Amino acid sequence: MRKRYVLIGTGGRAEFFYGAMARDYRDTCELVAFCDINQIRMDYANQLLEEKYDHPRIPTYKSDLFEEMIQNEKADIVIVMTMDRTHHKYIIKALELGCDVITEKPMTVDAEKTQQIIDAIKRTGNKVRVTFNYRYAPHNTKIREIIRDGVIGEVFSVNFEWALDTQHGADYFRRWHRNKNNSGGLLVHKSTHHFDLVNFWLNTQPDTVYAAGGLRFYGRENAETRGVTQFYQRAHGIEYAKNDPFAISLEDNLHLKAMYLDAEKEDGYQRDQSVFGDGISIEDTLAVVVQYKNKAIMNYSLNAYLPWEGFIITFNGSKGRMEVQVREQSYINSGGKKSDEGKLEEKSIRILPMFGEPYEVEIVEGEGGHGGGDPLLLDDLFGTPKEDEFHRAASHVDGAISILTGIAGNLSLKTGQAVKVDDLVEF
Structure with missing residues (x-):
């Protein structure tokens, strides 16, 4: 029997999900309604459904009719794609109305809202999944496999540098993300991907977090x-x-x-605000030190104004070292122009054994975004469940642990002190 899906928040990221259901998963999914604060945007989403995906238009509901939509449309699963600071509101209400939830990352933006979601899951027994598409990218899955198989032994330290370029990085300072109350800042909105990857790779959880940084380039x-x-x-x-x-x-x-x-x-939402305008309360230059429960440590940095986009990461272990570099093509979220000239996509994983010759690891990619990772995520969400030896599907616990690193980082930025992650919420 097909599951009935409703989607709230029809902005730039939403089409990735509703388009997939309409195009590839009609046998398992029935998309039955859109919900948003903006009727014009919902009407445009319906236009895309009809013209791009040959899917009939579906009913639309304003956000204040969210509960009525779930009841009228007999929804099984709610997909939450709204502004980050409102995720918890719709996640909790959907759980209380008997639905499971799929939510875009970050699951929410602060510890209080995280606790409310955890409590609602305990209270209702319903499930929340977080859409960490980076886990499914072949190079990221390969890193997990290498560490799992003990190729470099026990990992003691990680150095992780993430570069956002002047197209993609700047875009966070044009949009609603520029207000920290909306997004939790880049440590929550963007870095949740990266913190989740480290948790995923090392199969551990953060213990203590210290952060420094500020608004150094934009504003x-x-x-x-x-x-x-x-x-x-x-x-x-x-x-x-x-x-x-x-x-x-x-x-x-x-x-x-x-x-x-x-x-x-x-x-009244303006998508094209000046990156050098007033009202920016997020940081563009960040450094974080994390100690994990397995005693590994990480040095992490994020800069949002660089000439290239991607990451450089090294893992230092008891049997050797792994060096990873991923140079990504930049983009502007939701239909902006790409500028690929001189920006070749490159991925490399290099193993340096403690007593042996260094060698390159082959990365086998597939069709689709993130080296074929996006279709794997979509199939995991909307297709027939399959066994996954890497356990890439992310639960609410994974979603919470990833954002708690960033939430602890934000608290450390305020206080200048290291923060114990276990002090923030109770599972």
């Missing part, structure tokens, strides 16, 4: 230093912004125009 306070000669709050209608490499033009992209610019009149 009004840094505009003059960056050579900005004219201040504006958003790009649309501003002549100066047409030549600003940090601006995005919504009217020049039909998808962004339909999803955001045309929908502004309903909810």
